[in-house]
Amino acid sequence: MSETTAETETEFKIDYEKFTLDNGLEVILHVDKSDPIVAVATLMHVGSNREEPGKTGFAHFFEHMSFNDSENTPVGANRKMIPEWGGSRNGGTSNDYTVYYEVVPKDAFEKILWIDSDRFGYMLNTVTEAALEREKQVVKNEKRQRVDNAAYGYTDEIIRKNLYPEGHPYSWTVIGSLPDLQAATLEDVKTFYKQYYGASNASLVIAGDIDIAETKKLVKKWFGEIPSGPAVKPLNPKPVTLINNKSLYFEDNFAKLPELRMVYPTVENYHKDSYALSILGQLLSGSKKAPLYNVIVEEEKLAPNISSYNNSSELAGEFVFRVRANENVDLDSVKVAINKGLERFENNGVNEKDLKRIKAEQETNLYRGVSTVLNKAFQLVQDNEFIGEPSYITQKAKFTNDVTAEDVMRVYNKYLKNKKYVMTSVVPKGQLDLAITDAKEASVWIEEVKKDVANEEVSQGEEAVYEKTPSKFDRSEPDFGELPLFNTPELWKGQLDNGIKVVGIENNEVPLVQFDITIPGGQFMEPLDKSGVSSLLSDLLMQGTKTKSPADLEEAIGLLGASIGMYTTNEDFHITGSCLTKNFKETMALVKEIILEPRWDEKEYSRLKLALETSIKGREANPSFIAASNFNTLLYGTNHPFGIPSSGTLETTGRINMEDLKTYYTQLSPKNAHFHVAGAIGKSQTLDAISVLNDWKNPVKDIQNFKVPEQDKANTLYFIDVPDAKQSVLYIGKLALSETNEDANKLGFANEIIGGGSSGQLFQTLRIGKGYTYGAYSSIGTTKEVATFTVRTSVRANATLKSLEIIKDMLSNYAENFSDTEVELTKNKVLKSQTRAYESLGAKIGMLQEITKYNKPDDFLVKKQNELVNMSLSDYKNVINKYLNEKDMIYVVVGDKATQFEDIKKLGKNVIELDIFGNKK
Secondary structure (H helix, E strand, O other): EEEEOOOOOOOOOOEEEEOOOOOEEEEEEEEEOOOOEEEEEEOOOOOOOOOOOOOHHHHHHHHHHHHHOOOOOOOOHHHHHHHHHOEEEEEEOOOOOOEEEEEEEEHHHHHHHHHHHHHHHHOOOHOHHHHHHHHHHHHHHHHHHHOOOOOOOOHHHHHHHOOOOOOOOOOOOOOHHHHOOOOOOHHHHHHHHHHOHHHHHHHEEEOOOOHHHHHHHHHHHOOOOOOOOOOOOOOOEEEEEEOOOOEEEEOOOOOOEEEEEEEEEEEEOOOOOHHHHHHHHHHHHOOOOHHHHHHHHHHHHOOOOOEEEEEEEEOEEEEEEEEOOOOOOOOHHHHHHHHHHHHHHHHOOOHHHHHHHHHHHHHHHHHHOOOOOHHHHHHHHHHHHHHHOOOOOOHHHHHHHHHOOHHHHHHHHHHOOOOEEEEEEEEEEOOOOHOOOEEEEEOEEEEEOOOOOHOOOOOOOOOOOOOOOOOOOOOOOOOOOOOOOOOOOOOOEEEOOOOEEEEEEEEEOOOEEEEEEEEOOOOOOOOHHHHHHHHHHHHOOOOOOOOOOOOHHHHHHHHOOOOEEEEOOOOOEEEEEEEHHHHHHHOOOOHHHHOEOOOHHHHHHHHHHHHHHHHHHHHHOOOOHHHHHHHHHHOOOOOHHHHHHOOOOOHHOOOHHHHHHHHHHHOOOOOOEEEEEOOOHHHHHHHHHHHHHHHOOOOOOOOOOOOOOEEEEEEEEEEEEEEOOOEEEEEEEEEEOOOOOOOOOHHHHHHHHHHHHHOOOOHHHHHHHHHOEEEEEEEEEEOOOOEEEEEEEEEEEHHHHHHHHHHHHHHHHHHHHHOOHHHHHHHHHHHOOOOOOOOOOOEEEHHHHHHHOOOOOOOOHHHHHHHHHOOOOOHHHHHHHHHHHHOOOOOEEEOHHHHHHHHHHHHEEEEEEEOOOOEOO
């Protein structure tokens, strides 16, 4: 059958065509010719809610297994070949579904249908015991990285166990438990596949530069023979009701700050009350006028922020209050403050202006959420599978816009007021006095780090032996279509009277505009001993103007459905934003006011300073941040901005005062600034709207020069102890080159084979081959200053030395092993990836920034393509030998000293132990 969309009551819609194959697979096609790319998303209606106790985490685990092998594709094709075609691919599992998705240049469209359909319908025979055991280690490493080695990582598990009764499909986490995972068998995998991976339990969306008639034929060919599978019984909503409040505490080995969460049961997704609950969350805490923000942040100064939100899934929903408090704050005081804020909300009711602001913001978010073909595919496939209507987004917009103040108060009274909740107090280890009084200890299973665990040593293993599933079609790899080389979009340029240079790209796909003002300087314009000035200033300038309080400014931006923000980097200061095209002129009037009429609010300054200190303290709990910051400091030293985090340290920010911010503000000059704009707006309309910035007149100030220190730490390994860490974070590298160096493109090309995504050798060896990690990559920084070449990964603790040995060997032999095969592979991969690299408005802004910052020609991407095509094997070997000598590199390892320190000495490096702040022990 076939159908097309009908007109809706809202202006916004996504056109599509829908049909159903004989096997029950529902297919949705959406044509978007704006870029020569295609997005494919396959959603299986199976998530962790289809599992059973003792076999948790299977839906997520099967997602991983599906990316391994299938009958008609080469071993490892899914993770390796798609990036080599210039595409990107991934999957995701939630409570309710598993989704697989790819974006590729249009010449690889049929190849994606081939590989996608083969994974869907022809993978089970290829699963071996070795593949099963290897993928177990990968998933376990993912859990270690995201849960076990992360502050507050166990909180979700604690909440689920106590919010939902035993056996409820949401009573366990999506990733499941490690013991359940370790016990999984081949038979378990096969049973799960046969039960849930039938065509009738899925939706397929194809969006992008396609021909409808031809695509229908291809879909029927590649997907039409996949078995329907058994009927999967729909799950009815299973909302929960708590009899009593539950208060639990947990001492977190990684947390540095106390955190309180309160969770109330609510309704399932698509329930009419979910829209009012979503707005309620924003009304309670989402603005400076919100009652919870007023009490907790401004009046009692207990935390830098608070969030409240409704999260609805297929079977049930949760309304969450979350406060990560300032250091040493007693969570009892936070709980009292939440109650006080809620009482204030009850007394004051819903402000109609706030309601209008939230709806305006959601209108912009609606367009932003479907501004790429992949985002459209996600929206279409989810709404088709769960509500049976691909373009349900139009109804969602209507239901949200129809929410009244009375609706908001009704859901507040129905789901929150005097209702029972689960409350968690997660506190730093040894600070139980900060937990809620009379809270009970939460039960959490924590893995023990062991050395030399035999069943964790895995390998690729032998390929499966099987008879291929018969097919009416030749299921061998199809040919490429015509190669769609990247064509630089048309740029326009202009200049304001005060010197601001303007450059833009017009794109009318959605009625949005995104902009960025880049002012050179960044951290280079601040005193080293007061690092963090520019970051703090970027926050303070958004806290009101001379005529608008912080709350008034926030409201004015929100009523336009706009976003305006500022941030700083090592080398630049940025003013950014986005809005609907119809509101661009009013948005720019606010930008002018923010820039030219700062409020210099002492109260806000004090609040932001405290929030910054809390943030800096909190990152001491992050092993990846500890590794990255120490890596940079070791290479750049403490007398260079790149050696200090852009937001500063507790020591440097402690020296900052308001006058320092005002001094930095005078250095923000339009004379050397660039205004970048992309979206549904042309040159004349843009220049007219931003002409208000001509009143900005600050003179240009010289940017400081900093000398990169002598590199005298080569061949040294620095170890930083994080007791009981389940993984070791590895950072390996050296200073390489500046983006202005004539070799910059060449080195970037040379990096693709070793560390460029899932097809890179690091990923393929450490994750696919060994199962030591969830991911491993390498990259070269993009800055005017000499940037780093960095290898980064997080490996399971008892594989630290083995991983280091593999990386060392790869780096040492990289140039020697580079062959003509890698030359062709790099060329193909990079050329094709550029067709999708600049699709979004944000990516177009990034391209404009690259042109203006590094003085590149407008067609630099075409020239870059030509440079790639002309690179020879000797060019690759020369650039690798020149910049990537392993013996010139340093190694930073952040992990558990008790189990790893003696082992890493066997690597043959000079070993030095540091504390988390980089001080020698």
